[in-house]
Structures are given as structure tokens and as C-alpha cells.
Amino acid sequence: MDHSPSIITQVTREEEENATCREEGANEVSPSKKPRSRGLLHSLFCCLCHKETEPPPAKNNAPLLVEENGTLSKVPAKPLLPQMQSNDAGKICVVIDLDETLVHSSFKPVNNADFIIPVEIDGTVHQVYVLKRPHVDEFLKRMGELFECVLFTASLAKYADPVSDLLDKWGAFRSRLFRESCVFHKGNYVKDLSRLGRDLNKVIIIDNSPASYIFHPDNAVPVASWFDDMSDTELLDLIPFFERLSKVDDIYDILQQQRTSS
Template structure:
């Protein structure tokens, strides 16, 4: 199958509060810059967001479009990358009374009064809500060419075009066919919309996904982008999240369906192996009771 190739029109200038955030690595030797994959993965995963300064004249430019949660393996974002969010408030919905915020003054979240999703559409009324991560859960993308990419995606930046070579996780299409009409589907990614929205337009040809949430809907908490399900505007008894990163669901672990990180294993079957579980979760009153029992250690 020939890969799908697409490009975007030229963009206007982007700044810190737009959908593109430039992370400029000051290291002159590119071989010393950590990446998430030997094939120059574009998963510029985010930890200590204070570690990078913005210097546009720096020789080596890395555009932080995707997000990852590896162990000291990724390029960082700056402390003022709030993307329109506000300081985490312990009184907001989703905060636990046991949370210690004294050392987390740099954590940022969407507006505490914001509900991220609109009311359920008639076609999803009565269905449970399935939240799904994108990168390393459904797809993997890289800067350099990889064997047999499913999508070659061009994103036009103000510094010039960036090309992403995207591979779909095995059985992704089969998985999307299964969940179609059985759940309200939300893709919630810590990647930026300029990349993720365009990619989803390609891989979701049957319009399985009802809602898309991007980095500006995440909470930057302890250096990690976190997805707080309590601000979706959905009943948590009927909401679950599939994500390869425990950091992403650290506020709602009882709603989580963990999945392994996918890079390039073409024999992977984890998506379709979730189908029996999802089939069962459709029928239960509270998904948390099932998931806590299944995944508690």
C-alpha cells in the first residue's frame, strides 16, 4: 500500500501561545541531543519544562510537536509554555484533598471552570466514553524515513516544512471498526493540534472519533502532561482512558486501561486484545470497579 502523503499550506507566525511551540536545543552537537527512538523519533517527550530556553538564532532547531513520557530521553519545553492555562488550584474539580501542591507551583491546567467536551450528541447518548491517546498508543511518527510508513505528513512551520513518517499500530483499523458506534470516542493527545488534527483527518476515514483534545487541554503537572478526566464533563463511572503513559492518567488511575508503548513491532496485537475487555465494560454500571480489580497491583 502506498503511503498517504499530505501537506499543509504555509502558516503565519506562531508564538508561545499558539498551537506551535518551538523548543530550541542549545547543544551544538546534535549527536548529544536525546531522542526517544534511534530513528530520530519526533516524539519529543516532555519532562522538566524549565530546561530549555527559547533562542531562535540557535543553530539546531527542534520543534516540540509531539509529547512523550520517557525516562530522561527527550527534549524539554520551557517554564512559560502555559498554552493559555492557569496555575493548578487545589480547589478545582478533580483535585484530591490529599494532593500536596506546595511543591507544584509550576503546574498549569486549563481554566478550572472549563468543561472540555460539549454535551453528548444524540448518536452517542447513553454510551460510555472511551478516551484514547494518539502517539505510541495508536501510531508512531518519526522525522527520518522509516520502512513502509502508512502516512507521510507535511506540516508547514514558519521556519519551513516538517515531514513526519507515521506508522499505524497493527490492527488499528480493525480496532476503530470495533469501537465505532459502541462508545463515545475522544482522542486526547498531548501533541499539538497542528500535527495531530491533520493526522486524525487521515487515519479516521470513517469518522469514528467524535471529539479531539490536544495539548492545550492537558495539565502540566510535575513536569508531565496529564489528562484530567474529571473536567471532560462526563460521568466518571462511564469513562475510561487507553494510554501508554501512566503519567497521562495519574489523576484517574481507576479509569485507566494501560497499553504498552508501540514503536515498530509489526506483530503487536494489543489493540485487538482489548476488545473482549471493552465489550464487557459496555455492560457494567461502573467501569472503575472492573478496571481497579483488573489492573491493581
Template sequence: MSILKFHCRLLRCVTKCFKVTTVSYPSTKHGYTNLDEEPQDPMTEHTKMKRTIILDLDETLVHSTTQIPGVKYDFMVMVKMEMEIMPIFVVKRPGVTEFLDRLGENYKVAVFTAGLEDYASQVLDKIDKNHVISQRLYRDSCTEVNGKYAKDLSLVVGEDLRSALIVDDNPSSYSLQPENGVPIKAFVDDLQDQELLKLVEFFECCDSYEDMRDAVKDLVAN
């Protein structure tokens, strides 16, 4: 068992102990018990905090190319490039649909891509059939740093960077907030790739951390 998984299980056990030993009483008004008001769990404010997972698109969720790829592609989109309509062939990373659906159960999910909106919006419409992704940011929202596109996470979550992480294959993309970056191997055409499903397990552990950046430290350390 990895140190990260052990840490997650330990924190969950501690949380359960606190929940078991905490006694909640119905509120009373003028000597009468109000049964319509549910008792407040002291852990609710923390555990129900709305947290955000921000996802890169290209080489993280999909691989796109103007040439027919060497493996079977999943779909094609038509994009205007230099006054010409070009076909873009898209290969979905294995597990992307399950990954999005499972993330959506516990998190707000956003996509922040350096891709152009005309292209990226079509791809996202194709892969997000269940409308899990609630916010989309494109190249025009990126910040240029040393000639590279960086993604300012405060555009998504404001100042509360404890409650957000970004998954991106390019570390330059989260150079403005490196502690919030979750690295992932770039995807091209490996149809046996399991990186997204591994990340689901990681994110299911993150609810044990008050500051999600501490979870990243444990992930990188292992």
C-alpha cells in the same frame, strides 16, 4: 479462562436472567392499550448509558517520526516546525482501523493527545476514515503537572467519571484520574503487535460493570 472474562460472562448471564423474568406490559390510557408505546426494559437506562473511551494518539494508535522509519510507514503529514515545513512519517499500530470501528459501535470515542493540533489533526483525519472519533483535544487542553502533560478527563465527560476510561501508554497522562487509566504497551515499530485487538475484547466486557473503573481493577489484577 481469565478471571475477568469469567466475571464478564457471569454478569451477562445474570443480566439475561433478569431480562427473561421481567414482565413488561403496554401502557394504557383511559382503558385502552396504546400499542404505539414500546414497553420499557428496566435494564435499558443502565445498559444504554452513553459511555466514553478516550484514546491517546502517539505510541498508542500510531508512531510518528521525523526520520524515515525502519519499517514501512503508512502515510506522511507535513507540519510546520520552527518556521520550517517538516515531513512526519506515521506508522499505524496494527488493528487501529478495526479497533476504532468496533469501539464506535458501543461507545462515544474521543482522542486526547499531548501533540500539537497542526500535527495531530492531520493524523486523525488519516486514520479515522469512518468518522468514529467525535471529540478531539490537543496539547492546549492538557494540564502541566510536575513538568509533564496530564489529561483531565472531566474536560470530556464532566463529573461522571464512572462512565469513561482513557487508554494511554504513559501513566503520567492520567495521573489526575489514575483509576480511569487503561495501560497499554508503547508502540514503535512492532508490526505483529496485537494490543489494540486485545483491548477490544476488554471493552466489550465493560458493559457488565456499573462503574467502568471496576473493570480496570480486574484487568490490572489479571
């Protein structure tokens, strides 16, 4: 079983690097430690272990770059999300991460994979083995009933879109956003909630990576990174909390209470 904190950004990943990532909480590695190889799988998936120290190339739908003073290098022409559907009017918008939040994926064969996704990279098809987090089905079904749900992942669409097709049986995700919708800021792909086109007091982000919501930490419901623990109940345990949250007009007080009590 591949326990790397997310799908790797290069073909070769040394075992000691994986171990280092696990020991450091699957979030931080010394900025001076760089990947040893930039193979053909580089930049396909979101990597939470090795930080990029240079911006992505300004092509292929690269994310917006943010300057050190926090200003965007280019201004988006329109909000990331379309106008809210009439049947979602008044609902809170919940932004949900994919990798290590809902699923864990690996290029290494996994006997109990829920999905096997073929992904073409530079003319070669690679198989991606995807495990679903326990209770993800109940979680997505209920969340889709209560909220305007949006998938927002720092992975590329060529991988994340087919995974979402298989994962979301109920159409819970009204929209899907991928890496090109992120802001590249200080080596991280950040999900800037202010660009969604929704009132921030009615936006929540569920993500295992604090770097993803560094611009809006008060809107976050953090979850632990998941790899292969089939006894995990975090998504199931969150359902009652979100059922209560769906009835409030302003999410900040409830989320502050949740952070204080946890």
C-alpha cells in the same frame, strides 16, 4: 527506524539519548538531564522521554498550569467536551491517546510509512512519517460502535489533527483534544478527566504513559508503548475486553478486576 519514545521536541537528538530512553522504558529520564537543543521543532509533539522542568509559555493556547498543592491556576469556563450526542446517550466515554498508543511518528524517513504528514514550523514545511499500530483499524471501528470515543493527545493540533483525519476512517472520534486541553503538572502534560464534562464512573482513558492519567489512575487501561513491532496484537486483544466493558454501569469494579488479574 526511529525508536524514540515519541516524536522529538528538538531537531537534534543524540543517539545515546535515544538508547537511554529505550532502556528506561520510554518513560523516565533523570530530571537533571535536559535536552541539548531547543530547536524549531520544540513543543510540536508530546515528548515522554525528556521531562520539561519549566512550565510552557503562557501563550499559544498553553495548557493550564497546576500548583504544587494540586489547585488549578485558572479555572476553565466550560467542560472540554460538548454535550453528548443523542445517539451516544448512556455510553461510556473512552479517551484514547495517539502517539505510541495508536501510531508512531518520526521525522526520519520511513520506507513503510502509512502516512506522510507535512507540518509547517516557523515557515518551513517538515515531513512527518507515521506508522499505524497493527490492528488499529479494527480497534477504532469497533470502539466507535461501542463508545463515545475522544482523541486526547498532548501533541499539537497542527500535527495530530491531520494524522487523525487519515487514521479515523469511521468517525470514531466524536471530539479531539490537544495539548492546550492538558494540565501542565510537575513537568508532565496531564489529561485531567474531571474537566471533560462527563461522569467519571463512565470515563476510561487508554494511554501508554502513566503520567498522562496520574490524576485518575483508576480510570485507566494502560497499553504498552508501540514503535514498529508489526507482530503486536495489543489493540486486537483489547477488543473483547471493551465489548464486555461497554455493558456495565460503573467502570471501576471491572477495571479493578482487570488490574488485579494482570
